Every structure is written in C-alpha cells, then in structure tokens.
Amino acid sequence: MDLELHQVDLRYEELRSRRPARERRQFSSLVEVGQQAPIVVVSPAASERPVVIDGYKRVRLLRRLGRTRCGHRRGLLARRMRCCSSGCCARATRTTRSNWVGFGASCGSDSASAARS
Template structure:
C-alpha cells in the first residue's frame, strides 16, 4: 500500500542514532532509482495512524526528493512484538548500548515489560538489561541528542559523560556541547575529559 507522509506515525524514530555520512549514499541511490523496499508499519488500533516499525531512514531520504507517498507493508502484530521482531531480524547490525537502552526503556515504559520479561525476550541475563537502562536514565537528554545526531559517539558518551553527569549534570552537558561540534574521537574525548576533571575553575 502507499501512504502519504502525514498518514503514519514516526514515534519510534528516536530509538536509533543517526549517521548523516552513512545516509548520503542511500540518498544518491534513491534519487537515481527511486524508493525500492517498503517501510514496515503496524496499526495499533483502527482509530490510530499506522506506526512505523522500520524505514525511518527511507522516510528521511524521500522527503527532500519531493515525493508525497511511500510504499509500506503492514505486519499483523502488536507494536511491542513488531519492534522486537524487527530488532531480531537486523541482529547483525552493530547496535550500541545506548541504542539498546532507548529500545529497552521504550518497551518498559510504553508497553509495561518487566526487566525479567525483557531479559527473556532478548535471551539475556537480567544484569544485561539492568546495565543498559541506567545509561538512558543517567545521561542527560541534551547529551543523548548529540549521540542521536552522530556528533558524539555513543561509546564516548558512556565511557566519559555518564560518570561526569552523575557527579555534575550541568558540567556533563557543557562538556558535550563543547566537544560535539569538533567531532572528536573517543580517545580525544577521554583526554579532554581527564583534563576537565583535573582542572580548576579557570
């Protein structure tokens, strides 16, 4: 089926970080040959708009091309089961721990999944879940926004900024705002982080 952009819900788009560099090549391909693979949606209720489960990147790529519709296929599943199935189907992708934290939080808060249920769904120990949820809870939203925009690496955010945000949330946000435009490597951010911790106010 074909859906217009206003007809579907992108509420799950923020569960994944973005990489503008990786999207340049697909954008060029879409411009040349058009939209190929359909996005995947589910319909939570007859009165609600279909919710996109997979295809956020394709939607972002198609908007600038002036297209008004996108081809979609609907899964006959509940939203929680559909999100889990989609995650399993792309299990080979390198999800970072922060992406997984966003995903686990969504399943817990929106769908009421317990920590035990989440661990069983992913075939993991409960400690695997408990290590990832705090990353989302403790890392300020302003810092997470940099990770989503691919201006700050998830590994650097977890290695350096989670501990800093625990001690001083405002300082964690200021440091993230300062280094994000520079697109530093994790090693470089660790050096800056260490210098920040050892410096005086001046």
C-alpha cells in the first residue's frame, strides 16, 4: 500500500543522524531499482497524520527524485496506542542503534473495557 509523501509527519527527523556517503548510495539504489523497503509509520490517533519512525532518509530521497508516493507499513506502536485512551501502553524501548524494538506491557484497560462490553 502506498502513502502520499505530503501526508506523513516527520516530527522526529532531526533526531536522526545524516551520513552523506550512505545517502548517496541509497539515492543511486532508488534511481536504479526503486524503493525496496517500506517506511514504518504509526498513527497515534485516528485524526492525526501518520508519524514516520523509520525511513526518514527514504522519504527525503524520494522527494528529491520527485516522487509523491512511497510504500509503507504500520508499526506496532500504532496497535499499542489504541489499546487505551490514556496512551500509557505506548512506552517504547530503544536499542543503542536507535531501532524501535519493544513496547511496554498493556495497562490492562483494554481487557477491562472488553470485559464490560
């Protein structure tokens, strides 16, 4: 499934480091082969724009190529954040390589609300 590039929220882009040599290699790859890996987005609330958590470089390079769409997939955080209205289940842990790897346990409010219905 494709996502319009103007729809994505890049609010955490400045937290990522830039490596010009890697960007040149990836740009060449995008020109020759196209996008191989999807970007990862989460939607904290149904009314908010999808927030990119992985793939800032791909978005930047696709825009440089004049593309308006990109492949994407929804991250696990999107599912966790919907389990309760307070969002307390969205505690994420990170590795030293800055990859999202795990999420806090559910607060139980989702099972409590399911039991009431």
